[in-house]
C-alpha cells in the first residue's frame with residue numbers, strides 16, 4: 001500500500017519546489033552555445049542607398065539644435081549639433097522608393113577640419129528589413145571622398161550586427177546646404 005502524504009509534509013514539499021523554481025528564475029546567465037542551433041548561420045549583407053540631408057526649405061529633415069558661442073569663429077563649425085530624421089532612398093532622387101530613415105545626430109567634433117561625430121540609427125522600412133535597425137557611431141570627415149563609419153550593432157534582422165558604412169557625397173548645394181550622400185553598408189549578422 002502506497003504511503004499517502006500528510007498535509008504538512010505536502011506543504012513542505014510545495015515550499016521546497018517553490019524555493020527551487022525561485023532560485024532557478026534568478027539565474028543570471030545561461031550557456032546558449034550548448035545548443036548548436038540556437039542561432040542561425042552568420043550572413044553578410046550589402047546595403048546601398050542614398051541619404052538626403054535637407055537643412056533648408058519648407059520641410060527640413062535635419063535641424064540645428066545647439067552650437068557654442070565660438071562655433072561661428074571656427075572654420076569647422078566646432079560645436080554645431082544637428083538632429084536629423086533624413087530619408088534613405090533606393091535611387092538618387094528623393095522621390096524614388098523610401099527604404100528607411102537615418103535618425104540621430106551629427107556634431108562638429110574637430111577643431112581644425114570638418115569632422116562630424118555621427119550618432120544615428122538607420123531605421124529600415126523596406127520588405128523583410130521593415131522595423132530593423134542598424135546603429136552607427138563614427139567619424140565623418142565630410143569633405144573627404146570616402147568616409148568610413150563603424151556599424152556597432154543592430155536589431156531585428158540585424159541582431160548581433162557589426163560592419164562598416166562607406167559614405168560618398170553625391171551632391172552638395174552650397175546655397176541651400178542640402179546634401180545627397182551615397183551609402184554602401186557591409187554588415188555581418190545572423
Ligand SMILES: *[C@@H]1O[C@H](CO)[C@@H](O)[C@H](O)[C@H]1NC(C)=O
Pocket residue numbers: 031033034
Ligand atoms: C558552454 O558550452 C560549451 C559547449 O558545450 C562548453 O564547452 C563550455 O564549457 C560551457 N561553458 C559553461 C560556462 O558552462
Ligand SMILES: *[C@@H]1O[C@H](CO)[C@@H](O)[C@H](O)[C@H]1NC(C)=O
Pocket residue numbers: 068069072
Ligand atoms: C552663426 O551663424 C549662423 C548662420 O549664419 C547664425 O544663424 C547664428 O545666429 C550665428 N551664431 C552666433 C552665435 O553668432
Ligand SMILES: *[C@@H]1O[C@H](CO)[C@@H](O)[C@H](O)[C@H]1NC(C)=O
Pocket residue numbers: 125126127130131
Ligand atoms: C512595416 O511594418 C509596419 C508595422 O508592422 C507596417 O504598418 C508597415 O505597413 C510596413 N511597411 C512596409 C513597407 O512593409
